[in-house]
Amino acid sequence: MEKHIITWRGIQIEITFTPEKLGMIEHIELHAENRLALPVTETGYCSHFIPIGSVAQEGGPVAYVTAWLDFEAERTRWSGAQLTLF
Template structure:
C-alpha cells in the first residue's frame, strides 16, 4: 500500500491526513475500490475533533462516494464541517473556551 500524506489546517488544528485510494487492492477482484482515510491531530497533539474524541480516526469509503469532492482534503474538510454542526461538538468547543473553576 502506498499512502498519500497531506497536512490540513482546520480552525486551530493541524491535521495529518493519510489516504490510500485502493486499500486491499479490491479492483483486482473486480470490486469497487475501497479507500482508507486516517485523520490524526498533530497540533494540539491528540486533540479531539468533531469526528473523533481521541485525535485519531480511521475511515473506509468507496471512491464512488468520494466523487462529489475534489480530493481527500476537500472530503475531510466537508466531513469536519458537517460533524462540527452537532450540538455535542458545539458544547464541547464552548466549554473548551471557558475556564472551569472545578
C-alpha cells in the first residue's frame, strides 16, 4: 500500500493506493481535507476500484488521481466545493 498527499486546486488530498488488491484489481482511496467536495465525490471520500495496470499506465498514483480529477472537473464543469443555501 502506498500513501501520498497532494494539493489539487488548493485542496489537500490523501491518496491511498493498493496495487493488485485481491489479485484482480487495484484500489484507490481519496480523503479530501475537511471533507471538501471533489469532482469525483461530494463527501470528500472516494473508494475506487480499477483494472490492474491502470495506475502504472498513467505514471503512478499521483499522476493517475491528478488526471482523473482534472478530467472530471472539466467534464462536469466543476468549479469547486460550493455550499448551497436552498
